[in-house]
Amino acid sequence: MSKSYYDPVDLRKFGNITEWSEELGNKFFDYYGKVFEEGALTAREKALIALAVAHTEQCPYCIDAYTKDTLQRGVTKEEMMEAIHVGAAIKSGATLVHGVQMMNKVNKLDG
């Protein structure tokens, strides 16, 4: 057992999850592969969305994978950082918009 919760080598073993639940694992990977194909959005646009979400989810494996994936698609570091700011803006916006709930409660209890 590793002494750390995350090991970069584990990313290569992602496919092994099918070994303990083959049908569900395969369905997931089929779905996953399909999602990232060229569609109404380009594969490049999807990779940038994935990179932003990887950060809001704070998933080290996903950050590793989609940093490399976007580099492979010719995405520049400026584009990558802007994508992350989109994720960060939504995260902070989601926190702050709850301030209205707090204000409502204050106004009700102590208005």
Add this chain to the structure above:
Amino acid sequence: MATKSLHKRKSDLANSNRQLEILSNGIFQDGELPTFKAKISETDQFPLKAKKLEILQINVGYMCNQVCEHCHVDAGPDRKEIMTKETMQQCLKVIKNTGAHTLDLTGGAPEMNPNFRWFIEEAAKAGIKDFIVRSNLTIIRANKKYYDLPEFFKKHNVHVVSSMPHWTRGKTDKQRGDGVFDKSIKALQELNAVGYGIPDSNLRLDLVYNPSGAFLPGDQASMEKDFKKALIEDFGIQFHNLFAITNLPISRFLDYLIASENYEDYMYQLVEAYNPAAVANVMCTNTLSISWDGYLYDCDFNQMLELPVNSKVKHISEYNEDLLEGRNIVISQHCYGCTAGAGSSCQGSVA
């Protein structure tokens, strides 16, 4: 960014034997990853055999006006290996009798060979119809004596294949040196001005993309779309096709992989992306590489690793196409670079 070749710096990795040792030791020796031979044997593709010759690729010298970060030739201004007129004459003799339809000139910067133009003129007389010159673009702007190269290329209907790692200045200059992007753009505009790269023009201008770091190239067709859109919008530049080429783990790129601690991960990427369909079309099966001093190799990469052809015929002076056909291709772990994903060759993807 380094301004001298590994050879000039007397780096350990300037030695091809040292490179081959690295490629055979470690993860490949202890069985963590399969050797290339073991991998192609799984699909009964070992030994790889040369088919009918289609392309003669001649390296006319390692001298270059640039010192790109990942150059597999370890080319630069300090490299003095230049093909002589005598060796060119031996090549011309072969060109007159070869069944190959394409003559592919590379370097270094091939235009820096003092007999470059003479060689093209003579080869044209000898009946070669399809010329490729692998130009780094900046050479066209490097010195007045090269300013008329676009016209010279046009006169002989040379197919120009140019390196262009990205459509942005930052990524291009990081890989190829400060100022390279602006000079390359100017050179492309000049090539466009004489008719190169225009849709329907028979003056072919293709670009070569290779990644700026320790990752594989993306899908060639998607990258081509992105390049075309950016270059036409930003600079009014047109070109025909984009060739996406994988960096092979040799020479300066191997040096970079080791120094940046990316070597093992990169080899994993190459092995995991291994595609047997690409093996069927690797360029060594239809190409012969000739070095500046006239020796024969299965490809330009083997030339740099000093792995000569496995044939009685070793030199252009004793050239015999029948003897060379069907020879076993010499392989090592660097070959994974040509079989990853959609495959890679001097003409781009192969699968």
